[in-house]
Amino acid sequence: MIWGAGQRLEFIxxxxxxxxxxxxxxxxxxxxxxxxxxxKDLALYQERAPGNMEYDKRSKRYVAxxxxxxxxxxxxxxxxxxxxxxxxxxxxxSHDSWIAELPRADVALTPKRDIDIGxxxxxxxxxxxxxxxxxxYQSMNKVRPDxxxxxxxxxxxxxxxxxxxxxxxxxLEHRFKDFLLPRILEVGAKGEPGETGEQDWLWNxxxxxxxxxxxxxxxxxxxxxxxxxxxxxxxxxxxxxxAMLFYVLKRLGLLGDAAKQSAHTQHIVTINRKETExxxxxxxxxx
Amino acid sequence: MIWGAGQRLEFIxxxxxxxxxxxxxxxxxxxxxxxxxxxKDLALYQERAPGNMEYDKRSKRYVAxxxxxxxxxxxxxxxxxxxxxxxxxxxxxSHDSWIAELPRADVALTPKRDIDIGxxxxxxxxxxxxxxxxxxYQSMNKVRPDxxxxxxxxxxxxxxxxxxxxxxxxxLEHRFKDFLLPRILEVGAKGEPGETGEQDWLWNxxxxxxxxxxxxxxxxxxxxxxxxxxxxxxxxxxxxxxAMLFYVLKRLGLLGDAAKQSAHTQHIVTINRKETExxxxxxxxxx
DNA sequence: AATTCACGTATATAAAATATACGCAAAAGA
DNA sequence: TCTTTTGCGTATATTTTATATACGTGAATT
Numbered sequence: 033m034i035w036g037a038g039q040r041l042e043f044i045x046x047x048x049x050x051x052x053x054x055x056x057x058x059x060x061x062x063x064x065x066x067x068x069x070x071x072k073d074l075a076l077y078q079e080r081a082p083g084n085m086e087y088d089k090r091s092k093r094y095v096a097x098x099x100x101x102x103x104x105x106x107x108x109x110x111x112x113x114x115x116x117x118x119x120x121x122x123x124x125x126s127h128d129s130w131i132a133e134l135p136r137a138d139v140a141l142t143p144k145r146d147i148d149i150g151x152x153x154x155x156x157x158x159x160x161x162x163x164x165x166x167x168x169y170q171s172m173n174k175v176r177p178d179x180x181x182x183x184x185x186x187x188x189x190x191x192x193x194x195x196x197x198x199x200x201x202x203x204l205e206h207r208f209k210d211f212l213l214p215r216i217l218e219v220g221a222k223g224e225p226g227e228t229g230e231q232d233w234l235w236n237x238x239x240x241x242x243x244x245x246x247x248x249x250x251x252x253x254x255x256x257x258x259x260x261x262x263x264x265x266x267x268x269x270x271x272x273x274x275a276m277l278f279y280v281l282k283r284l285g286l287l288g289d290a291a292k293q294s295a296h297t298q299h300i301v302t303i304n305r306k307e308t309e310x311x312x313x314x315x316x317x318x319x
Numbered sequence: 320m321i322w323g324a325g326q327r328l329e330f331i332x333x334x335x336x337x338x339x340x341x342x343x344x345x346x347x348x349x350x351x352x353x354x355x356x357x358x359k360d361l362a363l364y365q366e367r368a369p370g371n372m373e374y375d376k377r378s379k380r381y382v383a384x385x386x387x388x389x390x391x392x393x394x395x396x397x398x399x400x401x402x403x404x405x406x407x408x409x410x411x412x413s414h415d416s417w418i419a420e421l422p423r424a425d426v427a428l429t430p431k432r433d434i435d436i437g438x439x440x441x442x443x444x445x446x447x448x449x450x451x452x453x454x455x456y457q458s459m460n461k462v463r464p465d466x467x468x469x470x471x472x473x474x475x476x477x478x479x480x481x482x483x484x485x486x487x488x489x490x491l492e493h494r495f496k497d498f499l500l501p502r503i504l505e506v507g508a509k510g511e512p513g514e515t516g517e518q519d520w521l522w523n524x525x526x527x528x529x530x531x532x533x534x535x536x537x538x539x540x541x542x543x544x545x546x547x548x549x550x551x552x553x554x555x556x557x558x559x560x561x562a563m564l565f566y567v568l569k570r571l572g573l574l575g576d577a578a579k580q581s582a583h584t585q586h587i588v589t590i591n592r593k594e595t596e597x598x599x600x601x602x603x604x605x606x
Numbered sequence: 607a608a609t610t611c612a613c614g615t616a617t618a619t620a621a622a623a624t625a626t627a628c629g630c631a632a633a634a635g636a
Numbered sequence: 637t638c639t640t641t642t643g644c645g646t647a648t649a650t651t652t653t654a655t656a657t658a659c660g661t662g663a664a665t666t
């Protein structure tokens with residue numbers, strides 16, 4: 033982490049790099065510093081990174097120069113886009129973001145904000161301490177239509193691209209399972225652990241899914257798909273925890289026979305389909 | 320934004336709240352301040368938020384008290400989890416995150432990091448200025464197997480849950496389309512805009528997808544699914560831009576006939592299927 | 607019993623930021 | 637065309653914030 037002035041220099045560079053311009057007022061507003069201090073900061077930036085910006089009297093802003101040499105920032109498109117996404121989804125208030133001019137954006141499907149903060153805190157605590165906790169859990173199980181109390185020993189978190197679950201040893205069923213955080217309605221007393229994360233074979237072991245372009249695509253289309261998915265010689269390998277296999281396949285549209293789907297909507301297929309299905313069964317049945 | 324000391328108070332509260340403890344050394348390490356200053360900060364925190372922490376001589380750390388009154392932080396599970404996700408995916412270096420003890424976590428499918436930073440910058444610039452740009456774009460179109468230069472007027476960004484695209488007016492095809500950022504290989508000269516975002520009907524208008532629990536589920540399971548998706552009286556409405564409809568449906572597994580899929584993997588179905596398909600066609604064909 | 611560690615705190619000093627004031631240049635408005 | 641407004645720059649005295657250095661405490665560890 034960096035101290036005040038350094039952070040402001042980084043901020044100046046961020047705005048110049050991603051938004052093309054910065055103002056004295058921008059600094060005053062964002063950091064709550066005085067006007068002279070903002071002037072000093074801008075002067076300091078010019079001294080430290082000469083030639084990166086010039087004052088445009090028309091717009092009354094410093095604009096980024098053509099050739100721009102980064103000095104304080106290591107910018108990353110995915111960091112910028114992650115911020116854009118967080119703000120667009122409402123996860124982060126826009127005044128906390130360094131992005132001033134938010135471009136119009138939309139995210140397909142924003143998760144319902146239904147994780148209880150107290151639940152997450154207590155589960156995190158249990159993971160940290162390696163303890164077990166009682167949870168009042170609503171499962172989808174047919175035999176348990178209503179939520180019940182059960183003891184679990186959580187050890188890791190998983191994100192399926194849409195929702196978060198916790199990976200835990202279930203003291204009721206004597207095996208490791210995933211528990212969706214929004215379905216944990218309450219958390220009760222801590223206690224002695226069951227099995228630890230090291231014993232969770234499905235979590236600790238990986239299966240290699242081999243993927244390739246959909247056979248119905250043309251050669252040139254296959255090339256594009258190969259580039260999209262980073263496939264080297266046509267095929268590519270995805271190393272996935274058994275515990276995450278189902279979610280990965282679902283997300284890639286590979287749960288069924290992908291080749292039977294239209295190549296328009298489904299661009300890739302599984303090459304080692306038999307093995308993948310066996311692995312999936314292994315993961316589902318627990319092993 | 321907040322100044323140095325305020326940020327450190329917020330940091331103290333963050334660590335106490337999410338990790339249950341904080342140290343003088345934590346402050347020294349993260350902010351690079353001196354030991355006396357860290358002592359002062361902790362003393363100041365105790366003064367401003369009395370009773371929130373107490374010193375545990377065993378672990379030599381301040382630990383969060385049972386009853387914890389937030390004073391400097393407005394914690395949100397999704398903000399915490401977004402951070403966890405960003406670090407787990409490698410989008411953010413872990414020393415930039417306020418989370419010290421990262422719990423074990425995994426994310427199903429991390430996007431390939433193949434967006435060119437210069438491309439994104441220039442596209443952002445064009446969106447900001449309302450200008451058009453030439454892009455060297457690799458499409459999946461059968462008639463255009465190789466990348467070609469085309470002029471577009473971009474106006475918004477879209478995220479389908481996996482990849483980012485830019486929404487733009489295509490000067491070649493005279494209509495609005497999505498352009499995947501990783502497939503923009505180069506960006507050329509800026510120029511006069513084509514049509515603006517206001518003219519993009521598919522972006523500006525919404526279609527209501529009506530969803531409900533999979534019919535093959537039991538009553539109790541349906542209730543769980545209803546809660547999962549925030550459905551009120553069994554069914555729920557998702558208001559989606561036409562331009563994003565395809566991605567939302569794909570993500571929800573609703574592109575085909577969801578009812579034909581196993582209720583085990585597919586929990587919801589589209590109620591207004593006919594209308595949705597018509598809307599999708601409208602969006603695809605452009606209108 | 608000795609050592610280690612993390613805490614607290616005091617004092618003098620250094621660095622960072624503010625308040626206040628004034629001047630400049632260009633754009634916008636009368 | 638003249639005036640006003642706005643945003644930048646900078647100077648000085650002052651306040652706030654943080655550092656360096658030093659010393660003392662108590663509890664856990666060896």
